[in-house]
Amino acid sequence: MVTIKEIASAVGVSSATVSRVLNYDPTLSISTKKRQAVIETAEALNYETPRNRSRAAAQSLGAGLKIALVHFLEPAQELADPYYVGVRLGIESRCQALKSEVVKVFLTGNPPEATILEGASGVVAVGHYYGEELEWLRRHSRHLVFADYAPAGDVDDSVLSDVSLAMTRLLEAIHSMGFRRIGFVGWVDAFYGPDNIYSERRCRTYIDWMTRAGLYDAELCMVERMTPDSGYTLAKAMLSRPNPPEILITCNDNMALGAYRAIHEMGLRIPADVAVASFNDIPVAQFLGPPLSTVKIPAELIGETAVDLLLERLAGREVAKKVILGTEIVWRGSTPASADAAASSKKA
Structure with missing residues (x-):
């Protein structure tokens, strides 16, 4: 894997300069010729930024996964609320891009078979969950992310707006x-x-x-x-x-x-x-x-981010993360x- 240091050596500038050029730092004072040389050298050496490497890794990790989408509303209730339709569409579109399978579960009334959750690589739970329902989700999910809700405490991954x-x-x-x-x-x-x-x-x-x-x-x-x-x-x-x-x-x-x-x-x-x-x-x-x-x-972005948090867990992240999206x-x-x-x- 090509490093920033190698690009810096080839162009004759510092590693910090290369990093700032590749991150499009507008405050960097550098000649157009030098900036172009850094960019062309990076491209010639097939350098990938950490963000692009992470994106590629996520694409690879997501392929073939089975993700359970658990909804707190009944199907008719969800269809009547365009906001929650947006959250679901965000989850589904992100999974489609990753080539992951989505299994939809509506957690209303009696809970479904626990084997549905246990057989999935991870679970994205949409909506609000309390008491026995919350503990049931935690107990039967390998990895669990909440979309549009953050349970009390700091043990769960979640994404929502304030x-x-x-x-x-x-x-x-x-x-x-x-x-x-x-x-x-x-x-x-x-x-x-x-x-x-x-x-x-x-x-x-x-x-x-x-x-x-x-x-x-x-x-x-x-x-x-x-x-x-x-x-x-x-x-x-x-x-x-x-x-x-x-x-x-x-x-x-x-x-x-x-x-x-x-x-x-x-x-x-x-x-x-x-x-x-x-x-x-x-x-x-x-x-x-x-x-x-x-x-x-941002309903759809909440759904997309929930899937990304799940992929981070599958990649080995151990500390719970709570993401707050702006309004x-x-x-x-x-x-x-x-x-x-x-x-x-x-x-x-």
């Missing part, structure tokens, strides 16, 4: 627009039960931030067990109250679709009477009337334009 940070940035931007009566509708996290219905991360962050800002009103925070009509029923109930919110944040874009329906039925205008903002940026968000402002969460606020017509809001939409 929706708490995203909610904070969204609230800061909305506040900068002049909104003070900010409503939130979301769902109850099934794990925590009826005694802690506000435990979902976006909801908890909303309550904490609004409380610190001196703006929290319990009547403007409504949650329920998730159903296809949750966004509609919660938005209609909140907007029917005597002092409704000026802007409504929904926990995801599916709920925003229901909120839009409720708002239109009530004869209200978006954003003139009530603005709307949400999470996920599913494909239909940009085609609503008006288009929906929403936090973009971005995409401002559209459902909220008023604001320079401050645009500034707050930097990636998290």
Whole structure:
């Protein structure tokens, strides 16, 4: 294998210079002739960067593997949620590129035969898992990666976006627009039960931030067990109250679709009477009337990264890794334009 030192010797420059040239360092001061000589010498000697070597190794490692994709939603529920479809497609496309086989398992109700997981090289679990389900996955998986979820502790590989940070940035931007009566509708996290219905991360962050800002009103925070009509029923109930919110944040874009329906039925205008903002940026968000402002969460990249984490485990990595992918606020017509809001939409 050709080394940077050998390229440096052939060109007559330092190893550090070769490294900076091959990594396209824009701050490096070097003549065009020398830079070209380094690149041409590296190509002539078939030098591969560590990144390219790792990519080639991953391609080789992935060929012929069997990966179990375990989903926490039933098939019909997943198809109704474009965000989780995106996560799955990311997993499947990455496996296809690696020539790995994907076996889909839907972990709802009674668990499937453990031999399905035990016979796979590794498992990518999509969604949230608690208690017995979580321990069942850990017990029967050779290698396990969680996509869009990170269990408590530091023993599991996981990849997700920080929706708490995203909610904070969204609230800061909305506040900068002049909104003070900010409503939130979301769902109850099934794990925590009826005694802690506000435990979902976006909801908890909303309550904490609004409380610190001196703006929290319990009547403007409504949650329920998730159903296809949750966004509609919660938005209609909140907007029917005597002092409704000026802007409504929904926990995801599916709920925003229901909120839009409720708002239109009530004869209200978006954003003139009530603005709307949400999470996920599913494909239909940009085609609503008006288009929906929403936090973009990279669903497909979450799925792809989960597969890459699994390959790292198979290659020998022993320390658990948690990957946090950035988010971005995409401002559209459902909220008023604001320079401050645009500034707050930097990636998290």
